[in-house]
Amino acid sequence: MRLPCLPLASLLVGAASLLTAPAPALAHFQEILPSADVLPEGGAVTLDLVFTHPMERGPTMEMARPRSVGALIDGKTVDLTSGLAEKKVEGKTAWTLSTRLDKPGAAVFFVEPQPYWEPAEKTWISHFAKVVVDGYASGEGWDRLAGLPVEIEPLTRPTGLWTGSLFRGLVRHDGKPASSAEIEVEWANDGSVRPPNDAFVTQKIKADPNGVFAFALPRAGWWGFAALIDGPPAKAPDGSPAKTELGGLFWVKATDMTSAPASAAK
Known part of the structure; x- marks a missing residue:
C-alpha cells in the first residue's frame, strides 16, 4: 500500500510549526533555604x-544583589542585607548569609529581590520569599507578617512538619x-526524583474566595509555594510594553518519621 504524497508546501508548513511551537514555560522560584527549619539548641x-527551577534542578538564573534581606525576630525587624555574600551556582550569581538565633522563638x-527580566515571557518578575526557622523549637512567632506586597500567611505551623502533613496558607496582596x-x-529536587512528564514538575492550586489554600506534602524535603499576582503594566528594556509578575513565596520542610531506638521510647 502506497502512502499519499504530501505537497512540499504542506511539509514545509508542518516543519515550521514544529520549530516555532512554544516550549512549556518553566516556573521560576526564589529560594531562601536555611540549613535547618528548627534549631533545638539555637545557634547558627x-x-x-x-x-532557579527547583524540581528540574535548574537552570539557575542570574540573581542581582537583593534590595533587602531581613528577619522578624521577637516582634522586631532585623536588617541582614549587609551580611550577604556572593556565590556561584551553575556559573550564575546567587547569595548566602549566616546568622545566629540565641533566644527561643x-x-x-x-528577601526582596531586584526585579528579574524574563525575555521569553516579556515579564518583570519580583518574588518576595519567606522561610521560618524556629529557635530552640519554641513553636511560637511563626505566623508574623513581613508586610511584603504579596505574602503567604501560614495557617499551619511551618516548622516541625512530618511528610504527609497538610500545609495551609492565606495569600495576601x-x-x-x-x-x-x-x-x-514545587519540591526542591535532590536528584532522587525524575518527573514522569511536565505535568508533574509544577503542582498548581487555586485559593478559595478568602485566599486560603492547602497542600499535603508527599515527600520529605523543602517545598516552595509561589502565589502569583499580575502587577501593573511596565516597559521592557527596549521600551516596548511588558508585564510584571509579583510572587509571594513561602518555603516549608517535610521530615520523614523514623523509628526511635527502644531506649528512646517513652
Whole structure:
C-alpha cells in the first residue's frame, strides 16, 4: 500500500510549526533555604538564596544583589542585607548569609529581590520569599507578617512538619486576602526524583474566595509555594510594553518519621 504524497508546501508548513511551537514555560522560584527549619539548641543558621527551577534542578538564573534581606525576630525587624555574600551556582550569581538565633522563638526570614527580566515571557518578575526557622523549637512567632506586597500567611505551623502533613496558607496582596489566587508548588529536587512528564514538575492550586489554600506534602524535603499576582503594566528594556509578575513565596520542610531506638521510647 502506497502512502499519499504530501505537497512540499504542506511539509514545509508542518516543519515550521514544529520549530516555532512554544516550549512549556518553566516556573521560576526564589529560594531562601536555611540549613535547618528548627534549631533545638539555637545557634547558627545559614541561608542560601538562589533563583532557579527547583524540581528540574535548574537552570539557575542570574540573581542581582537583593534590595533587602531581613528577619522578624521577637516582634522586631532585623536588617541582614549587609551580611550577604556572593556565590556561584551553575556559573550564575546567587547569595548566602549566616546568622545566629540565641533566644527561643521563630525567625521569619524574608528577601526582596531586584526585579528579574524574563525575555521569553516579556515579564518583570519580583518574588518576595519567606522561610521560618524556629529557635530552640519554641513553636511560637511563626505566623508574623513581613508586610511584603504579596505574602503567604501560614495557617499551619511551618516548622516541625512530618511528610504527609497538610500545609495551609492565606495569600495576601497589599495586606488583603487575594481571592482565587493561583499558587504554584514545587519540591526542591535532590536528584532522587525524575518527573514522569511536565505535568508533574509544577503542582498548581487555586485559593478559595478568602485566599486560603492547602497542600499535603508527599515527600520529605523543602517545598516552595509561589502565589502569583499580575502587577501593573511596565516597559521592557527596549521600551516596548511588558508585564510584571509579583510572587509571594513561602518555603516549608517535610521530615520523614523514623523509628526511635527502644531506649528512646517513652
